[in-house]
Amino acid sequence: xxxxxxxxxxxxxxxxxxxxxxxxxxxxxxxxxxxxxxxxxxxxxxxxxxxxxxxxxxxxxxxxxxxxxxxxxxxxxxxxxxxxxxxxxxxxxxxxxxxxxxxxxx
Amino acid sequence: xxxxxxxxxxxxxxxxxxxxxxxxxxxxxxxxxxxxxxxxxxxxxxxxxxxxxxxxxxxxxxxxxxxxxxxxxxxxxxxxxxxxxxxxxxxxxxxxxxxxxxxxxx
Numbered sequence: 140x141x142x143x144x145x146x147x148x149x150x151x152x153x154x155x156x157x158x159x160x161x162x163x164x165x166x167x168x169x170x171x172x173x174x175x176x177x178x179x180x181x182x183x184x185x186x187x188x189x190x191x192x193x194x195x196x197x198x199x200x201x202x203x204x205x206x207x208x209x210x211x212x213x214x215x216x217x218x219x220x221x222x223x224x225x226x227x228x229x230x231x232x233x234x235x236x237x238x239x240x241x242x243x244x245x
Numbered sequence: 246x247x248x249x250x251x252x253x254x255x256x257x258x259x260x261x262x263x264x265x266x267x268x269x270x271x272x273x274x275x276x277x278x279x280x281x282x283x284x285x286x287x288x289x290x291x292x293x294x295x296x297x298x299x300x301x302x303x304x305x306x307x308x309x310x311x312x313x314x315x316x317x318x319x320x321x322x323x324x325x326x327x328x329x330x331x332x333x334x335x336x337x338x339x340x341x342x343x344x345x346x347x348x349x350x351x
Binding site: 141142143144146147148149155156157188189190192193194195196198201203224228230231232233234235236237239240241242243244 | 247248249250252253259261263265281294295296297298299301304314321330334336337338339340341342343344345346347348349350
């Protein structure tokens with residue numbers, strides 16, 4: 140379960156990961172929980188938001204592009220990415236973006 | 246229902262809208278469908294992705310910041326934004342970002 144991430148003042152980096160799943164769990168939920176926990180410990184991690192219906196959208200927030208790139212290269216995450224391509228995801232798109240402004244209701 | 250948006254080569258703009266809902270529909274689903282349709286007709290619209298579980302995440306993609314700003318100011322959308330603040334959303338965050346790179350499985 141994720142809520143709205145409490146991110147600092149921009150600029151910071153958003154990695155938007157949109158995916159469609161294959162059928163069945165096949166270890167996916169356990170991996171997702173483990174990757175979420177692992178991300179929390181990475182340098183420059185700012186927060187994560189996630190929801191899935193027809194598509195799954197996970198947005199992770201990072202202090203800068205180096206932090207986002209380092210997370211992509213963490214060994215256990217590389218394994219998950221590979222298994223994602225082979226087993227869990229029908230299709231996906233990763234978009235790396237710089238957040239320039241943000242606002243809420245107040 | 247949305248799938249993975251077919252966006253062009255970066256750079257382009259992503260507006261990441263994350264929200265938590267109040268209880269009950271209160272006209273929300275109809276508004277969301279209408280806003281989705283309306284967005285399709287806006288200049289510079291590139292695509293949209295949306296999913297909701299504990300949080301709702303809607304990412305709309307735009308050719309540039311002017312296009313994203315123009316959509317924010319469309320009259321019917323302003324009405325929806327106001328009703329969103331008053332009725333539909335417990336909380337929300339809008340993040341405007343420039344997508345600098347993207348990639349998929351292949």
